[in-house]
Amino acid sequence: MHIRLALLGFGNVGRALARLLLVKQDTLRSEYDLSFSVTGIATRSRGWAIDPDGLSLERALALVETGERLDALHRGGPLADTLDFVQACPSDMVMEATWLNPFTGQPATDYVRTALQAGRRVVTANKGPVAFAYRELRDLARQQDRGFFFESTVMDGAPVLGMGRESLVGATILRIRGILNSTTNYILTCLEQGISLEDAIAQAQRIGVAEADPSVDLEGWDASVKIVALANVLMGANLLPADVQRTGITGLTSGEVQAAAAEGERIKLICEAVREGDAVRASVRPVRLPPSDLLSQVSRTSSAVTFEMDTLHQLTVFEGDTDPTTTAFGMLVDMINIARGRYH
Numbered sequence: 001m002h003i004r005l006a007l008l009g010f011g012n013v014g015r016a017l018a019r020l021l022l023v024k025q026d027t028l029r030s031e032y033d034l035s036f037s038v039t040g041i042a043t044r045s046r047g048w049a050i051d052p053d054g055l056s057l058e059r060a061l062a063l064v065e066t067g068e069r070l071d072a073l074h075r076g077g078p079l080a081d082t083l084d085f086v087q088a089c090p091s092d093m094v095m096e097a098t099w100l101n102p103f104t105g106q107p108a109t110d111y112v113r114t115a116l117q118a119g120r121r122v123v124t125a126n127k128g129p130v131a132f133a134y135r136e137l138r139d140l141a142r143q144q145d146r147g148f149f150f151e152s153t154v155m156d157g158a159p160v161l162g163m164g165r166e167s168l169v170g171a172t173i174l175r176i177r178g179i180l181n182s183t184t185n186y187i188l189t190c191l192e193q194g195i196s197l198e199d200a201i202a203q204a205q206r207i208g209v210a211e212a213d214p215s216v217d218l219e220g221w222d223a224s225v226k227i228v229a230l231a232n233v234l235m236g237a238n239l240l241p242a243d244v245q246r247t248g249i250t251g252l253t254s255g256e257v258q259a260a261a262a263e264g265e266r267i268k269l270i271c272e273a274v275r276e277g278d279a280v281r282a283s284v285r286p287v288r289l290p291p292s293d294l295l296s297q298v299s300r301t302s303s304a305v306t307f308e309m310d311t312l313h314q315l316t317v318f319e320g321d322t323d324p325t326t327t328a329f330g331m332l333v334d335m336i337n338i339a340r341g342r343y344h
Helices: 012-032 057-065 082-088 108-117 127-144 160-166 182-192 197-206 221-234 254-262 324-339
Strands: 002-008 035-042 048-050 093-096 121-124 173-179 266-276 279-289 303-309 314-319
Touching: 002 012, 002 082, 002 324, 012 035, 012 057, 012 324, 035 057, 035 082, 048 082, 082 108, 093 108, 093 324, 108 121, 108 127, 121 127, 121 324, 127 221, 160 221, 173 221, 182 197, 182 254, 182 266, 221 266, 221 279, 254 266
Parallel strands: 002 035, 002 093, 093 121
Antiparallel strands: 035 048, 173 266, 173 303, 266 279, 303 314
16 A cells, blocks of 8 residues: 655654654555555645655754755645645645644644544644644544544653554443653752752753643643543543643652652642542542652653553553654554554
């Protein structure tokens, strides 16, 4: 099977995906009878490029990583914007990894909706469409008989959502509880070591863990989007990030975190979704955890999530320190599964 890919977003994750596709192309062919061509790449700051015969990923990577635009690779008419690109690019599957507005889920939600309406299969690493429009997009994908997968939206490439879809069928999830934001977890680890909040943020920024403006992470918005995504997909909830009872870590000091550690406890930013009758309640807040709690052992940029069910009772998934390749891997897995006809 040959599949034509359109890449939306060519930042750290998009470029990691391009490199992973190059590394794995022989495996895709030999193990899954799957070949691919990238017929289009859309970026926010480096332009767009479409070539129906397939773009050179090596050349596209070289251009963007040296600060140049992709225009030289484009074959075809002018493009007005990314939505125009989605409709114009001759592709079978859109791989979406654009930036996220955690307050609206845009523009990624519009990109995914447009791609599905155009009959494309969609893989997204973007939490916004799942947190803000999951039911609509799921139903649209089913109406179009097209795959819509999003493994990389929570815990990068760890198979959290796929496990729920494939391995926990028949179970009722009563509670989801986890550490889902690696930036705040890294900063809390630094605070335990006596580093001030300001210096911890600066250190996280230096190593690429935190954005120039880290407020979305520090105030708990990113974590809220992620717990909503899990609750909506795995618990049948219909929440929005604004529905989450949210407290970030900006009010914490190194002294408070160290005091907890001196008493054998660790402060973590805990995301939680709890089933209460027919409703689901979600929260994000710093919590002091005893050493008997598995989540207390999650340090630096690692993540973990615990599911409590009526059947397996308790199941915890840990993911070690991550990088853009781990996120790209989740997208690759989704691509393979959709190519194999596993749409739902």
